[in-house]
Each structure stands twice: as structure tokens, then as C-alpha cells.
Amino acid sequence: MRFDTPATTSPIDQLKVVGQPTDRIDGPYKTTGTAPYAYERHDVVPGQAYGFVLGSGIAKGRITAMHLEEAKTAPGVLAIVTTLDMPRLERGMMNAAYLFGGPVIQHYHQAIAVVVAETFEQARAAAYLIRVDYQPEAGKFDLAAEALNAPLVGDDSGEGSSGPPEVRVGDFEGAFAAAAVTLDESYTTPDESHAMMEPHATIAAWHGDRLTLWTSNQMIAWSKRSIAKILGIPAENVRLDSPYIGGGFGAKLFIRADAVLAALAAKAAHRPVKLALTRPLIANNTTHRPATIQRIRIGANRDGTITAIAHESTSGNLAEGKLETAVSQTRLLYAGANRLMAMRLAPLDLPEGNAMRAPGEAPGMMALEVAMDEMAEKLGLDPVQFRILNDTQVDPENRDRRFSHRDLVGCLRLGAERFGWDKRTPKPAHVRDGHWLVGAGVAVGFRNNLLTKSAARVRLDHEGVVTVETDMTDIGTGSYTIIAQTAAEMMGVALDKVAVRLGDSAFPASAGSGGQWGANNATAGVYAACVKLREAVTQQLGFNAADAVFSDGEVRSGNRSVALAEAASAGELVAEDLIEYGDLAKTHQQSTFAAHFVEVGVDAATGEVRVRRMLAVCAAGRILNPKSARSQVIGAMTMGVGAALMEELVVDKRRGFFVNHDLAGYEVPVHADIPHQEVIFLDEVDPMSSPMKAKGVAELGICGVGAAVANAVYNATGVRVRDYPLTLDKLINRLPEAV
Amino acid sequence: MRSFTYERANTPVEAAAAVARVPGAKFIAGGTNLLDLMKLQIEAPTHLVDVNGLKLDTIEPTPEGGLRIGALVRNTDLAADERVRRDYGVLSRALLAGASGQLRNQATTAGNLLQRTRCPYFYDTAQPCNKREPGSGCSAIDGFSRQLGIIGVSDACIAINPSDMAVAMRALDATVETVRPDSTTRTIPIAEFHRLPGDTPHLETTLEPGELITAVSLPPHLGGRQIYRKVRDRASYAFALVSVAAVIQRDGTGRVAVGGVAHKPWRVEAAEADLPRGPRVVTEQLLASAKPTHDNAFKVMLVERTLGAVISEARS
Ligand SMILES: Cc1cc2nc3c(=O)[nH]c(=O)nc-3n(C[C@H](O)[C@H](O)[C@H](O)COP(=O)(O)OP(=O)(O)OC[C@H]3O[C@@H](n4cnc5c(N)ncnc54)[C@H](O)[C@@H]3O)c2cc1C
């Protein structure tokens, strides 16, 4: 089905099932420990041996020798595959780092060997017996130092935010010089880790030259092609299966070392092999969100109208890596006739930087929305009003191109009202509650909506059960549930008459989970397949397709009504289709919007920041399931608090690695850090997005949160911190005198 | 993890003798620290002597009017004990500020005293670390040292002791009771229990090989306001950047011990006389010989401000 004109009315608009706050279908499996995650799939293939991955102990250089004698004779060892056994393997799609093979070390904890043994403990013990001789080389590990010479580079995050090296509209320098009020500040965001709960894990088994990977992966179709490329085998010989994923946040968009090494290990051991990356390997062996250094300049008239806006960002990566597209939201968020956006990429020898929840926008908004707060203060304007004043309904770089639907102002107004924004004391450091300095902050959330093709197959059996098959993944997001809701609505059946099967590369290729594109595109694909199935049903039952109504397990037309199951009485009906898009996303800018309001307390003595309450008002088209959407947004808000207050992969600039590479050193918020969170969705639809009229929310939820926290800290203390995370050491020497 | 042998000891002396007999043997109590370190092969004992069955898990009054806490009393039970809550509130609060409920259920009094540092380089076996591998160098001194020590540090090691419980015990002047493999016993004042790193950061306490902790005794209670203030980057389940254990009397006199700054709970008795004069003078004496790194220089001010908050809480 090609979607190239705005959606009109469809069975989805009945909203009998879609749009309802249904419980997650997979919830009971997860809470009872019966959801089969990759590492626990003991039943899929017999004789599983255990693999343990060894990471490089240096950041850059070469391996000159590996001494395996002791490891080979250790108890239980079945096979050892080392990086010296083969030339460097091809890079996978969208990987910046090479995952295995050859003596060259590109980054710390790069995989250099896998040991296979009868038990996990044996594999681990033997791996520690491998001695490695290295020839280290000096590397570049300091972004600030390299930023000085970093070239302009344009790119695309792979997740929808992008930009050429430089964008110029009007005359930024002239307008900025002439502006009545100006701001010119720099901000930094650190490297961050996805820190999802389930580590990267894979079971691999070969049957002749055919490989099956039971794994934990967000993008099945990409990853199938990618592993085939890395291993040099035909893609049709590979099957990936990933029905449950314990979080990804972008860490599992791509094939990583777990899948490659499980496959190599299984081949070498002539046994199925399971392995997981240990927690200490995840920070340096896999991907992370790259650090940024950002400069923002804003010029405005005295009345607050922005006349000039510039956002420049520098990030670093391995030579073949992408940049963090931290300026892309600034191209679209606020009006202003004179504009400059630029991105620079510094070559670094740290591990691979790649997509993490809202790549580009998340760190970009952390800077932009603090700059907006600073500018509002300079102008003597309320920060909510300042943003409303500079709202735009058109793409500021191309004023003929409108937003498909944009109600950012609605988010800000409703949020301000619900939060009690008018009770905030604008003057910083003026509200005390016991030993807490209390403040409130606001920031806007913005994230683009991406359209990408997505296919599904639907089956109807003689009992009236509708089964959906697509390689779409559920990474804890609720895909199972919204897909079931879509099929139930389309086929006029109750939810318990729908079965959803996901994550298998044998199923039609979907959008996958990334870039907050999963929900809208995957359900639109299921919609398309259901349209076909409805046609097959009406044909089978001899109804006129145009006026047949699918409802309550029946198909009705005029006064004739037949059970849906009847259509499959002579055999299962199967329909498959995909949604693909025309140029509505080109003719119109599709984005999602939010307003985040946060209240914090800052301990007057110690500078500890604790969030007291949070509110997000989101405008993201039709909300397919308010319950799972809310879960997505509160999870994202929580991650935003982490980014604001504590998350940082600390770079050892001498040795070239992330030092705090476990969950004791890399702190993320715990329950005690997260207070009352409220989420409101504006009641809206976006007919340009798809037949579902929905957009994504999962990344929108994190965008702007960090800045709202930072702005609240400023309001509480009068201390402006421009380097994330806002840990107490950055506040303490500037806090008001303790009493 | 290397393979190891395992036995359960029946009496404290047997346990001590068993560890002394087998080279590379260690006691195991709750295992919450030791097992983690074994998995990363930072510790690689050849033999484990399980002390959980030694019946050292009671809390008894002492003839002097204090409390004797068995070495195997779990952190949860110790924190919840009515006498501890009433008379040694600083200890109860320190325990509850540590780790998580699950860990405290398992962690023991002796194990807590002996938990090892959380220096990130200590945890990465590819990095030089004098504590893990004597003579290999210290990665932290010119590296990432935000969490590490500011006082009593050496050129060999700047690591800290991460225990919350020990800081409270230092303020209370607890004593550690032990039995040695030859069945002699001794008591070690807590002030002399942990060592400074010096040239031998791998030696963390004054225990002798095979010496088993049997109990920790608290002297008669001190009354006063008993406060434990732990400062950290997140609200729970994090090690202290700095902590202050204080017992402060009505007249403003009292005791303070500081955590998160040194290889042992840090206390300077001479400084305490100045408590009524406020946090600055006390901190100046407490941290007179401080040698912070660039990363952790903030801890000096943090100690002073946290102490200030504790003193005002005590007065209120
Ligand atoms: C995730 C996490 C978070 C934590 N957070 C905190 C925190 O915030 N604050 C805090 O203070 N602690 C914290 N801890 C540490 C925790 O308190 C310790 O792990 C625990 O107290 C150790 O006690 P255990 O009985 O498990 O010791 P074990 O691991 O069994 O033993 C530790 C050491 O003590 C020795 N040992 C044990 N018993 C005896 C004995 N009777 N005599 C002589 N030697 C003995 C062992 O040989 C071993 O070397 C945390 C731990 C974890 C894993």
C-alpha cells in the first residue's frame, strides 16, 4: 500500500481497540520470568556450549602474539577463536568499528578472542588464562583537544536527524552583530552509555552452511544483511530470531560482537554456542552516545523576536564513524530569519559512537533549551512566553514547507497551567523549603517523525483467530500490544482473538525499532496487510468490499451477517502487504513536540540535586495506546534525568577508554531519584503520518528533559552549569553561602 | 573465577586454622564483595572457609554496658536491632545508607569492615594498580579520581575505604575482636584496624594471616544527637562521595568521623574540641594534610559544608 495522500477515515478511526489503554500483552510473561530472552533460550537447540569474550587491554596498537597454551588445556574448553586466526572481517552495516579479525586494535575492549567451554565458568576462567602481547600506539582520546582542528562534516544519524556540514539562511553574522540582545555560550554533553538491562546476547547454531542466531536485536532485516556481510555468507542462509529484547535504546540497532563471535565460536566448536557480553565490556566494546561540544548564539530584538540563531556542534568518533547530529532540531524548532548550523567531527580512538535514544536531538536539546532559558532571562521574558513568541508553523529554512501538524504552543500553554508555572519565582535562588533550594524549569521537546516502509503478514484461521507476523521487534516498548490492537480494530475481533509473532527474520521485513519510528510504521504495515485480508474475506464470503463492516467477530453488510471465521472454513486466509510512503514527508515537515516542566530541590549545603516533580505534555499525533505510550515517556523522562544529573562515561585521556565501565561506576537513576511524573498527550491526529495518523513518542520523551532539569537547577540556585552532568562538584563552590 | 576448594568450619579457631593452613585460602561470609571480585579474578582464593555456621550472629550486651555484635550479624539485622536504633543511631543510619535491601540482608558485620575499595582501576585487570598487583603502578593518581581519597593518601595509592558502617563505628570507638589460628584472641581498636596505603596498599588492615573477626564491640552509649549524612550523586544505591558520622551533645561538643576521603574512616580527635566553633575550624584540622587531586578537590569544601549541615541539624 502506498501512502501518498493524507489519511481519510478508516476502520482505525472507530477507536474501539486502538487508542485504548490496554495492558501490555507481554507483561505477564516478563513479570513471571517466562518471556524467552536470548540467553535463556535453552530449548531452541540442544547441546549449547558457553562462550566468553575477551576484550583488548589497550586502546590502540597491534597484537604481536597471543599465548593460548594454558587456556587450551583448561578444564572444559572446547575451542578458542582468536582475532589472529583470520584477517579482519568486513565491517557490518552502520558499524564504525571492525568487530573482529586481524591484529589491529582500534579501541579498548575490542573483542580479541572467544573461548568456548562446557560451562560459563570454565569459559571465563580459561579466557583469563590467555596472555596477550601488545604493541601499543599513541591515540587521540581528548575531544576538547581534537575539536580545535575538527573538519566540518555533514551527516545523518541513521535515525532521522541529519544535516549538511553547514547550513546558512540569510546573514547570520550581520544580524547577530546588529541584534539588541545577544547570547553566545558553549555547552558540553558527555559520552553516555545505553545501560539497558539485558546485555548483548546471542545463541548461534549452524546447520551445514545455514546459520541461526537467537539474539537480542532491534533491527532484524538490517542485522540479517549485516551479519551475512561480516561473515561473508549469503543473507538467505541466515535466520535471526529476537522475540524479546530487554531494552536497547539504540545499543542493539546493529550487529555487535556477541553475534559475530557466537557464530564463529559455534563453527569452531561444532556446537551451538551461547554468549553474552559481560557488563564491563558493554561500555567499551559496543557503542555509546558521543560527547559533544556545542556553541550557541542567539540574537533577538528587545521584544524577544529571534533575528539570528546559530548552533554549532563538534563530536568525535572512529575514522569511519558518524557524528552526533546535535544541531538538527535547531534547524526546525524556532523562527528567525538569519541562521547558521554547523557540525564538526574529530577523529578519535575511543570506542565507536553511534545512535542512542534520540541521537542528535537529545544532546542538542540539552544545550539549545538552556540557551533559550538564558536568552529569556536576558530579555526579561518568561521562558514559556519567549518560546511561544518564536514558534514557527513553517520550516524556517524553506518557508513554503509547513509542518504537517504542530501544536508546540498548546503543549507549553497546557503544561504551564497544569504545572502551576505562574507560581514560580522567576528570580533565582529565592525559594527555600527546609534545607532545599527549590526551583522550576521548562524546556521544549522536539523530535522528528520518520516514515519508513514496513511489511506484515496476517492470517485468519477457521476459529477466527487473526495471527500477525512481522519482523518488528518489541524492545520493551509495547509493539506486541499496539500491533494486536491494530489487527483487532481492522478485523473487528476482540484482542484475545489476535496472536502476534515478532522478531523473526523469516517474517516480512518491518520498520524495526529505532528512531521512534516503530509504532507508527509497523502498525501502518499491519494496517496495510489487514486491508488485504479484509478484501480476501469479503471475496470469500461474497460481500461487497466497499460496504462490509467488520465488527464483533462478524462481517456485516446490509442485513446479512457472517462469522469472520467462516471465511477461513475452507482453509486459512493469508495476506501480506507493506506500507510505503510517497513524499508527504518531503512536502511537509513531520515532527513531534513536547513541553517539559521540572521542579528540583538542591541541597543548600551539599549541592545534591534531587528532582521533585516532572510533567511532560506531548503532541505526537494519535496515541495508539495511552498506557504503553505513557510508559515510554516516563522511561524517557527518567533517562533524561540521568543525562542531566549523573550519566557520564568518563574518558581516561591517557589510556583511551571509558573508566567507569560497570553499573556501579556508571550511575543511572534509581527509584529514589524519580518522583512524581505526569504525562499528558494532546488529543490530536496527524493525517500526513500514515493511515494510523500516529507519530512516535519514545524519543520525544527524552528530548529537552535534561535542559528542563538544568534550568530548574539554575532557578533554584542562581548557578548556571553548562557542562553535563550537573553533579554537585560543579555547583558547590558557587552555591549561596550555607546558613 | 579460578577453581577453589570449599569447607565449612565448625568453630572460630578451626576456621582460623583452616585459612592459615592452606596458602591462598580466604574466609567467606555473605560473599557480596568476595564473589564479585572472584568473578573478575581480582581475588583468586584457592580455598574458601565458610564462616556462616559459626554462630557468631548474635548481639549481646557487654558487662561494661555496651553491645557486642557477632561478626556474622547481617547488616539488616544490625540496623534494625532495637538497642542499636535507640543507643547507636548513627550506626543504624550508616548501615541503612549503604548498598540495597537485598545486599544488606546478606552482608555481614565482618565482611562489611573488610570490603575492598571501589576504585575503578582496581576493578579493571588490564590497568596497573598497586593494590591489585603490587609494584604495577597507580592508574588513578593522574587518571579519573573523582571518587578517591584526599587525605592519608600515598604516591602508591589514593583509594578509599567505601564502608558506611565503618565510619559510624569509628565515631563510636568500636573495637574489633579476633581469634588467631593458634587460638589466641585480641581486640583491635577500630582506629588501628584499617591501614593507610603507604607503600603497601594491598595490605588494608592489621589482621594477621588467618586471623578471624569474631565480633565488634561498642562501648557504652554516648547519648547525644547521632547523625549519619551520606552525600552521593544519586539518592540511593551509590557509594558516598563524602559522609559524616557524628555524635553531638547538647552543648555542641561531640565526635565526628568522615567517610569517602581516606583509606580508612577519617577521624582527628583533637579537632573535635572545636566542634562548638563550627565546621570551618574543625574541617581545617581534620583535613590539614589533605592532598586532593584535580578531580576530587571539591571534597574538601564538601566535607566542610556537610559537617556544617550536620552541626545545624544537631542544634535544631
Ligand atoms: C552493588 C553493591 C553496592 C554496595 N553499596 C555499599 C554502600 O553503599 N555502602 C557500603 O558500606 N557498602 C556497600 N556495599 C558493600 C557491602 O556492604 C559489602 O559487600 C558487604 O558488607 C560485605 O559483607 P559480606 O559478608 O558479604 O562479605 P564477604 O564478601 O563474604 O567478605 C568480604 C571480605 O571479608 C572477609 N571476611 C568475611 N568475614 C570475615 C571474618 N569473620 N573474619 C575475617 N575476614 C572475614 C572475606 O574473606 C572477604 O575478604 C555494596 C556492595 C555491592 C555489591
Ligand code: SF4
Ligand atoms: S588508587 Fe589504589 S586502588 Fe586505585 S589504581 Fe591506584 S593503587 Fe589501585
